[in-house]
Amino acid sequence: MSVRFQNVSKRFPDGTLALNNLDLEFSKGEFVIFLGPSGSGKTTACRCLAGLEEVTSGNVLVDGKDITPLPPRERDMSMVFQNYALYSHKIVYENIAYPLRIRKYPKDKIKDMVYEVARLLQIEDYLHRKPRQLSGGQAQRVAVARALVWRPSICLMDEPLSNLDAILRLQTRTELKRLHEELKATFVFVTHDQEEAMTLGTRIMVLNEGKLIQFDTPKKIYSEPATRFVAQFIGRPAMNTLEGEIGDGYFRAKEFELPISGRPTGKIVLGIRPEHIVLHRAPQSGSIPFTLDVVELVQPDTLLFVKKGAKDSVAMVVRVLEDCSDLKPPDTVYLQFPEKSLHFFDITSGERLP
Amino acid sequence: MSKAWRNVGMGVIIIVIIIALTPYIWMLLTSLKLRIDALASVPKWMFPPTGEHYPTVFIDKGYLPLLSNSIIVALSSTLLSLLVGVPASYVFARNRFAGKEDLFFFFLTTRMAPAISVVVPMFLIFGKLGLVDTYYAVVLAHSSFNLSLVVWMMRGFFEEIPQEIDEAAQMDGNTKAGTFFRILLPLAAPGISATAVLCFILSWNELLYAMILTAFESRTLTVGIPGLVQPHGTLWGQVAAVAVVATLPIIIFTFFVQKHLVRGLTFGAIKG
Numbered sequence: 001m002s003v004r005f006q007n008v009s010k011r012f013p014d015g016t017l018a019l020n021n022l023d024l025e026f027s028k029g030e031f032v033i034f035l036g037p038s039g040s041g042k043t044t045a046c047r048c049l050a051g052l053e054e055v056t057s058g059n060v061l062v063d064g065k066d067i068t069p070l071p072p073r074e075r076d077m078s079m080v081f082q083n084y085a086l087y088s089h090k091i092v093y094e095n096i097a098y099p100l101r102i103r104k105y106p107k108d109k110i111k112d113m114v115y116e117v118a119r120l121l122q123i124e125d126y127l128h129r130k131p132r133q134l135s136g137g138q139a140q141r142v143a144v145a146r147a148l149v150w151r152p153s154i155c156l157m158d159e160p161l162s163n164l165d166a167i168l169r170l171q172t173r174t175e176l177k178r179l180h181e182e183l184k185a186t187f188v189f190v191t192h193d194q195e196e197a198m199t200l201g202t203r204i205m206v207l208n209e210g211k212l213i214q215f216d217t218p219k220k221i222y223s224e225p226a227t228r229f230v231a232q233f234i235g236r237p238a239m240n241t242l243e244g245e246i247g248d249g250y251f252r253a254k255e256f257e258l259p260i261s262g263r264p265t266g267k268i269v270l271g272i273r274p275e276h277i278v279l280h281r282a283p284q285s286g287s288i289p290f291t292l293d294v295v296e297l298v299q300p301d302t303l304l305f306v307k308k309g310a311k312d313s314v315a316m317v318v319r320v321l322e323d324c325s326d327l328k329p330p331d332t333v334y335l336q337f338p339e340k341s342l343h344f345f346d347i348t349s350g351e352r353l354p
Numbered sequence: 355m356s357k358a359w360r361n362v363g364m365g366v367i368i369i370v371i372i373i374a375l376t377p378y379i380w381m382l383l384t385s386l387k388l389r390i391d392a393l394a395s396v397p398k399w400m401f402p403p404t405g406e407h408y409p410t411v412f413i414d415k416g417y418l419p420l421l422s423n424s425i426i427v428a429l430s431s432t433l434l435s436l437l438v439g440v441p442a443s444y445v446f447a448r449n450r451f452a453g454k455e456d457l458f459f460f461f462l463t464t465r466m467a468p469a470i471s472v473v474v475p476m477f478l479i480f481g482k483l484g485l486v487d488t489y490y491a492v493v494l495a496h497s498s499f500n501l502s503l504v505v506w507m508m509r510g511f512f513e514e515i516p517q518e519i520d521e522a523a524q525m526d527g528n529t530k531a532g533t534f535f536r537i538l539l540p541l542a543a544p545g546i547s548a549t550a551v552l553c554f555i556l557s558w559n560e561l562l563y564a565m566i567l568t569a570f571e572s573r574t575l576t577v578g579i580p581g582l583v584q585p586h587g588t589l590w591g592q593v594a595a596v597a598v599v600a601t602l603p604i605i606i607f608t609f610f611v612q613k614h615l616v617r618g619l620t621f622g623a624i625k626g
Contacts, residue, residue: 013450052521072524079525085518089540102527146526 001028001063001153001186003049008058010044010210018044020210022058026203028153031180033201034190037233041210046156046190051075062153073102078147080157084139086131092142093127099150117149120179137168148179154186161196169196176200194234198222206230228350231271231343237303240316241271243347255308258288258337268353269345274319276341279304280334281327287334290316292327306333378601385594392590407595417578417596424574425603426489427564428557431496435553438497439504440546444534446505447512448520458509461502472498473566480567487569495563500553507552511545512538547614555604575600 003026010019018041026032034042047053049060051072059068067075078099086095093114100110118124121141131139140160147155157176161169177200180187191197197204198218206213206221206229214226225231225239232238244253245267251260253270280287290306293315297303302324308314318335327333344353383399384392385408391401412418446458473495480491515538523533539546561576568577579596582589608615 050521050525052524071529072521073527073529077525079522081518081522083516083518085516085522087519087522087537087541089543099526102532146522 002026002061003154003186004061004064005045005049006059006061008045008048008060009056010041010048010053011056018210019048019055022210022212024205024212024215026186028186029184031177031187031189031200031202033197033204034188034207035192035194035197035201035204035233036207037192039209040192040207042190042192042205042207043158044210045205045207046079046158046188049154049188050077050079050156052079076152077154077156078150078152080140080143080147080155080160082159082162084131084143084163086139086142086146088131091128091130092123092134095131095142096127096145096149099146103150105150113149114145117145120148120182121145121175136164137172140164140172144176144179148183148185151183151185154188157187157189159190159192161191162193173199195236198234206233208233224352225343226352228269228271228345231345231352235273237274237317237319239271239273239343240277241269241345242314242316243267243269254314256288256314259286260339260342263344267347269347269350271343271345272316272337272341274303274317276338277316277318278336278338279318279320279322279324280336283334284336287336289332289334292329292331292333294329295324295327304333306335381594381597384590385598387591389589389591392594404591407591408599411582411589411592411595412599415592417575420573420575420578421599423489423572424558424576424600427492427496427572427574428554428603430489430493431500431557432550432553434493434497435500435504436546436550439501439549440508440539440542441534443505443508444512444538446509448517458505461505464502465499469499469562473563476563477566486567487571489572491567492564492572492574495567496557496560500556503552503556504549507549508542508545511542515541544614547611551608551611551615554607558600558604 005022005024008019008022009017011017020041022041022045034045036042044053048055051067051070051074055068059066061067062075086092087098090098096114096117097110100113105113114127115124118127121144123138123141123145126134126138126142131142134142140163143160144157147157160176161172164172173196176187176189179185180200189196189200198221201218203215203217204221205215206226208229214221214230216224216226221230221234225234228241232241242251242253242256244251244256245265246252246260246263247265249259249261251258251268251270258270278287283289290308292304293307294305295302296305301319301321304318304320304324304327306316306318316335318333345351346353386403386405387398387401388404391398412421446454476491476495477486480486480494485491485494519537519541520533523537524530528536559576560574564574565577568574575596579593582593582596
């Protein structure tokens with residue numbers, strides 16, 4: 001089975017272009033993440049797939065069949081909503097059984113299926129409660145159970161974890177991963193949280209302003225971001241980027257100078273992830289001195305915010321695992337930028353340069 | 355809260371209850387008084403009770419059919435207004451269409467004209483249709499003002515229900531109509547009961563339309579009461595007897611839906 005967005009665009013009546021010529025394909029069993037900042041069109045993409053939103057142009061295909069004109073109920077998909085959208089007048093059991101009842105499953109089959117999914121999600125004890133008697137985490141599980149009980153070919157989740165507190169979010173995240181592996185179902189998961197995206201997804205679609213920026217595995221998105229936007233959106237803290245110029249074997253940005261070989265001259269953006277910068281306390285060959293500005297301890301790592309010079313705006317953040325309790329601002333540290341960890345982006349389009 | 359304040363509060367509540375119930379109790383007592391006791395210039399609290407007014411007015415004077423007319427008219431008008439108004443309000447709450455707010459406001463404007471200016475044309479129209487002195491005329495007339503009430507109240511209730519509920523219902527396999535009937539209506543039940551009570555009361559109490567549009571066959575209780583005010587004096591005992599009976603359906607109706615009513619009325623008031 002495969003799902004394909006074929007040149008899908010969506011313009012809202014107020015004129016906003018929420019999706020701009022979206023084109024991508026993924027296959028059965030994947031855990032696909034729609035990732036982007038707010039207003040990027042990730043939720044709209046999910047709703048277009050569900051049939052809750054009509055596309056303005058383009059087609060949505062499942063197994064080569066055009067499902068664009070089909071209403072949600074004929075698309076063989078289910079959805080988990082951010083606010084759970086449980087039916088407050090029905091008990092939990094009836095909430096979960098509801099999609100089965102609508103689809104006219106026999107009664108004893110319904111019971112078996114509800115209990116099976118309730119066991120899977122560990123909610124057997126609440127089956128006879130009303131939704132308002134549930135905690136956020138419990139309500140979330142019920143919503144997931146309702147979406148999975150009838151084994152739809154695709155389960156869509158629109159920011160399902162964002163109403164949960166931090167600890168519960170981590171727990172539920174792990175459980176979703178486990179569920180996906182157990183059920184071998186196709187999940188589409190919308191989020192603005194890059195950490196959720198990186199941990200859950202088999203592939204991540206990064207969207208910005210309605211445009212598909214990159215659709216790749218988490219590893220590739222991290223190691224080879226397609227644009228400067230992706231590079232800075234993925235990773236905490238964000239990738240360091242410097243706008244500068246290459247000439248006579250050097251990259252120069254104000255007071256910062258780094259030998260670079262084999263690149264054409266001209267303006268460019270250089271990027272390096274905080275965790276790829278090598279820290280030294282004494283000068284080494286090829287190291288560049290920086291002044292320490294702020295030290296932040298984010299156990300077990302340490303974040304070092306450094307500046308090139310007091311009056312210079314070149315600032316970077318370095319993430320190291322080693323103990324840095326001996327360092328205090330305004331100490332001088334010596335940083336090495338391994339050439340294999342450098343990223344280069346076009347200064348105008350922001351696209352990755354090979 | 356200190357005990358003193360609680361006592362003050364209780365005192366205020368008691369005073370309010372007395373003020374609210376005195377006319378009702380007065381009416382109840384008057385319906386049980388002989389004419390001479392009812393007219394006594396120093397009101398009598400102790401008197402030999404009589405039950406004669408009830409059979410006199412309802413059986414001898416034939417007011418029993420008026421009671422059933424009132425029930426039929428109020429129930430039918432409530433039902434008709436809900437039948438048309440609830441789906442309409444759902445559309446107002448959920449759909450986008452050109453001129454929506456104007457159309458919505460139009461429903462309100464139907465209540466702005468004084469009833470008297472509407473009732474004469476209505477009488478002429480129903481006359482041409484041969485509907486004067488039928489249930490249809492009164493039910494339609496009452497629905498004309500109840501409908502705007504339903505649309506205005508129910509839109510708020512539907513807007514309280516998150517849109518995601520509709521969407522979840524559709525993802526679960528419902529059609530749009532199925533979503534409305536199977537999920538939205540049960541969720542809006544408190545609002546519907548509150549609205550139904552108000553519609554029922556408005557229709558039940560209505561006098562002007564009922565008086566002009568009926569003559570004999572379909573007269574309602576409110577129309578019947580002035581018949582007891584006669585040239586040689588008002589039959590207070592019988593008026594009170596009719597009034598007591600007239601309040602019963604509302605008390606019973608409200609009693610049955612009061613659980614929903616309180617929830618319904620506050621639900622709309624807080625967030626609407």
